[in-house]
Amino acid sequence: MTDRNPKDDRSRKRDTSPLTAHRGMATWGEKLVPLAEFRKATAAVGRELSPEEREAEVAEFLGPPVDPTPVEGPFSKVAVFGGVYNNHYGLTALLDDAEARGVEAIYCLGDLGGFGPNPNKIWPLLERGGVRTIQGNYEESLASGLEDCNCGYTDPRDNHFAEISYRYTASHSSPEFKRWMGGLPKRRRIRVGERELLLVHGSPRRINEFLFHSTSPAPFLEVLLTQERADGFLCTHTGLPWHRRLPSGATVVNVGVIGRPANDGRTEVRYCLLEDRDGRLGVESVELGYDHRALAAEMRREKLPEKFVETVLTGWWTTCLEILPAKERHASRF
Amino acid sequence: MSEMTVSHSSTGSKRVPVVELRSLDTLWFQVAGTVCNLACTHCFVSSSPTNHTHENLTLAEIAPFLEEGARLGVKEYYFTGGEPFLNPEMEAILEATLGYGPATVLTNGLLLDPVRCERLAGLAAESDYSLDFRVSMDGYDAESNDPIRGEGTFERILAGIRNLCAAGINPVITVTEVHCENASREGRERFFRLVGELGIDKPRLKILPVFRMGAEAERSGAYESWQKLRAGEAPAEGWLHLQCSACRMVTDQGVWVCPILVNEPEGKMGTTLADTLGGFPLEHPACWTCHAHGVSCRT
Secondary structure (H helix, E strand, O other), X not given: OOOOOHHHHHHOOOOOXXXXXXXXXXXXXXXXXXXXXXXXXHHHOOEOOOHHHHXXXXXXXOOOOOOOOOEEEEEOEEEEEOOOOOOHHHHHHHHHHHHHOOOOEEEEOOOOOOOOOOHHHXXXXXXXXXXXXXXXXXXXXXXXXOOOOOOOOOOHHHHHHHHHHHHHHHHHOOHHHHHXXXXXXXXXXXXXXXXXXXEOOOOOOOOOOOOOHHHOOHHHHHHHHHHHOOOEEEEOOXXXXXXXXXXXXXXXXXXXXXXXXXXXXXXXXXXXEEEEEOOEXXXXXXXXXXXXXXXXXXXXXXXXXXXXXXXXXXXXXXXXXXXXXXXXXXXXXX | OOEEEEEEOOOEEEEEEEEOOOOOOEEEEEOOOOEOOOOOOOOOOOOEOOOOOOOOOOHHHHHHHHHHHXXXXXXXXXXXXXXXXXXXXXXXXXXXXXXXXXXXXXXXXXXXXXXXXXXXXXXXXXXXXXXXXEEEOOOOOHHHHHHHHOOOHHHHHHHHXXXXXXXXXXXEEEEEOOOHHHXXXXXXXXXHHHHHHOOOOOOEEEEEOOOOOOHHHHHHOOOOOOXXXXXXXXXXXXXXXXXXXXXXXXXXXXXXOOOXXXXXXXHEEEOOHHHHOOOEEOOOHHHXXXXXXXXXXXX
């Protein structure tokens, strides 16, 4: 873009007094040039397409990917959950609760490990319940032997605890379990009543994308669904459940997680019930109680961080908080 | 397309790497142009009270980009300058933006008086979407901060943060690596202690490297000739880790590739967002900083 030699610019003296330096002048990189010269240069570059060309560009940019995922169903009532985080007490409670509610199928959106104790207890429970599971970033990382959970955190404070969780789960999961994780699909499609819904871990486009309620605007979700040619999608990954009905009539649900509470001061965890109600899609976020004291005791026996145990016992997150957007952080105790 | 041939009148033609736009997640607005009530010595766009390289954006100018952005699936909106709150329409612009999605303002904190903070808290509470603030400081005391940002600024920044905090807003403190210890563990702890003393019990911190351009080139020297990305050196996954694979920047003169290159005319890509959906040649040495330091200007 620039063929300036930086040395040339450094030798060029300029008035560095901030109050006078730019009067009538523009900064072009490290040079000062007359404003008119800068504006003339910017006017001369960049594309200015015709209205028809712009339509064509947008159509190509938003073009849908080819998705050969088969559609399962149709169902009239299903349970969808995510983020087990090794909480076998929560998973046991979920299987009982979903069965009692008469669901036709149970889906898991991934992240079986992390946070809690004894990961190998999860696999037999999933088999027992006939749970149809997709890969989360945890399964993807464990199956491919990565040294990192690829959770997508950016703050060192979040990554510190994410590393503790991942190291524990990686060293306590059997090779057979990890191999099984590697064979899981990354997405599924289901039909509930008339609606075709996409099931993903993070988002339709990335396994570790965080979709929080306050940072997943309706127009953005509409574009994702248009690209996927679906009537809605369900995801997890963030740990916080929400549900948004879009102006088009489509539905997006973050089902939350059953591995730790929803950062609301309650010890219950959340999962989602989908039900066809005479052509309308019913979405219910179910509060699920489980033996959280037994989970806390087992976590202490496994010497997992006391901060994790505190979350289980109080319902407030104590770790991995920096990823929260402003609104969700405002509602958070810590 | 991962590379393209670029011709220069003086140096002839060469192959350069190209980054594609995979999705338009983050839409930036140079909402206050390059006009600022400070003249920080590390500012990569050399913002100052008299720098009119870019001018304020009005609400009327921004509105069509909000509409176009929504159609393209923008996920979040960011506002920077200069100092955004020098723009007389800033609060109206935020109110309009929050009808489309979450918004973040990058501010120096000097214009955050108690009354304004109360109004901003009201906007945040009324919206379904997050309204977030980043307040810049460059040292944990006046001795380290003021030589960069200006005499007396440290105390005024703290006053702005206190006012936000009193209104119930918890800003992200943004710090650049102008002092190498800022990003160290000890440096981070000092910032946490500092904001803790202001009454913030959930300290949020973002650390950014410096870009050796604009005022910063005068302070610490411009880029060296080896600091650039070369054709054939793309990582296996391509250049999609760069923020320009998912962002664009709107100024009063058009749409630029990213928030960093607004003072480079050749960083401009078009007039509307639809003009800028193609690839961009990674020729500028600042592109090397984004790659080598894993920079994202978003929070």
